[in-house]
Amino acid sequence: MEPQNRISNKALTVWKISGLLGCSITWILSIAILVLTIIFDWTYWVFGAMIIISIIQSYLTIFLIPSVKWKRWRYEVRNTEIDIQSGIFVIKRTLIPMIRVQHVETKQGPLLRKYELASVEISTAATMHVIPALDLTEADELRHYISKMASVEEEDV
Template sequence: MEPRNRISNKALKVWRVSGIIRAAICWIITIAVLVVTILFDWSYWAIGAAGIISIVVTYISVFLFPSMKWKRWRYEVREKEIEIQSGLFIIKRTLVPMIRVQHVETNQGPLLRKYQLASVEISTAATTHEIPALELSEADELRFYISKMASVEEDDV
């Protein structure tokens, strides 16, 4: 059974804006190829190839990947563990035992801040796991709950 909780649907907006930024960089390169091709009288196949690549990158990074990513991202925090599910083509499910949690923090970049979202990072001795794009209040509550449960687990051992 997969985890119950989804990340905020505002994550779609954030990931699409990020995709637009990536696509804009690709289009700038395409325009540069166009200018160089015209200035140096190069073959026009380079413009066509750059244009096709830019169209594909735009579609994938703005429309396809954000919606696929959002549909697959799920998480659930239980008393003894945290379950995280993510992935685009390959679904990855991770169980993080509460006893292994060393610290929990929330992060907010400029795009997340604009949409009042935050990511929760859960650190163990070996790795860091992230639950991205939660509503700010939900992220703070989750950070507090996980840190409380992790300290309770340590006291029990």
Template sequence: MQTEPQKRISVSALKVWRISGVIKAAIEWAIAVTAIIIIHIFNGPLWVSVILIAIAIILTYLHIFLFPSIRWKRWRYEVREEEIDTLEGIFIISRTLVPMVRVQHVDTVQGPILRKYKLASVIVHTAATAHEIPALEESEAEELRFYISKLARVAEDDV
């Protein structure tokens, strides 16, 4: 059996995922506050408002602190001549092997938050799916994109 992939994504991914967590938490708080206002307008029970606030606090902690840390510690990848091996997940651990002969094309993508931290994600496309290696340093993402596309061409020529 092959060993688990060893390469890690950038530690700056934590910052990016925490910023995304802040955005999610802000949306959740907006929903909670709206629900509390509606409950208050219709003289609803106070305990419902307290529960909504408690849920919002817990979700804020999970999205900003806990989930990004676990996600970063778990995320691993490795590119070999025959396959791309990824390991990811928080509650459900997923290990994926993508054969090079199945790779059709490779992209690098950057959203505004990734761009601010000079990160990019590599997306490997097959006929049926797309597999992402998130939050790599820009130069590493470009090198990886070129390397995977080169290996995919070689694998295609061998078939």
């Protein structure tokens, strides 16, 4: 049974804006190659190739990947474990036992803050797990709940 909770719908907007910012570098390079092509009278196939690459990258990073990523991202926090599902082409499932949780924190960058979202970072001895782009109140409640359950698990041992 896959986890039931989804991340916020606003994550799509944040990921699309991030993709747009990333694509802007490729578009700037394309314009620079066009200028160099005109100045040095290079063949136009180089510019054409850059435009095709820029269009494909823009479609993937602004439209396709954010929507697939949002559809795949799920999580569920139970009394004894945290179940996380993520991935775009390969779906990854992670079960984190509460007894292994060392600390939990929320994190916001400028885009997440603008859309009132936060990511929950769960640290274990070996790794860090992230549940991205939750509504701010949900992220705070989840952080408190996980830290409470992790403390309860440690006291029971």
